[in-house]
Amino acid sequence: MTLPPAEDVVRALRERGETVATAESLTAGLVTATLTAVPGSSAVVRGGLVVYATDLKHALAGVSADLLAEHGAVHPEVARQLAAGARERCGATWGLGLTGVAGPDPQDGVPAGTVHIGLSGPPGSFVRMLTLSGDRHEIRTASTTGALDLLRRYLEIPVG
16 A cells, blocks of 8 residues: 555655655654555665654654653654654654644643644754544544655655
């Protein structure tokens, strides 16, 4: 099962000689799994960190412990730092970081469907917020697509 956004991303990264790594919370590796479902992805996917637990966001991805203590795990700056941590720790050109609430219940007062996607790459760091609806599966799937679409945008791949 491959998705067109993943195929586009893998193809563009191969053509550019670039790589990607992820640090995923709510998607728990789904972005990396989606990318690696594409034949030839081993040339561009460096790896991924599954940082589902808040303490692992700091320990494995280098997210500021003070930031996590002050704002919790679901925050735009956490997503940005996850992306930067994935990029740095895996030695990739691009890093994607995802944090959010898949539901069904809120987390630390943040409603289900709130998702922050961080991107770190040569032009800098960026964060996109999504407000999604649906069940856990739908929110996680839409988050994965959102992350791939964000990277696609910065790789300047036409959509559609």
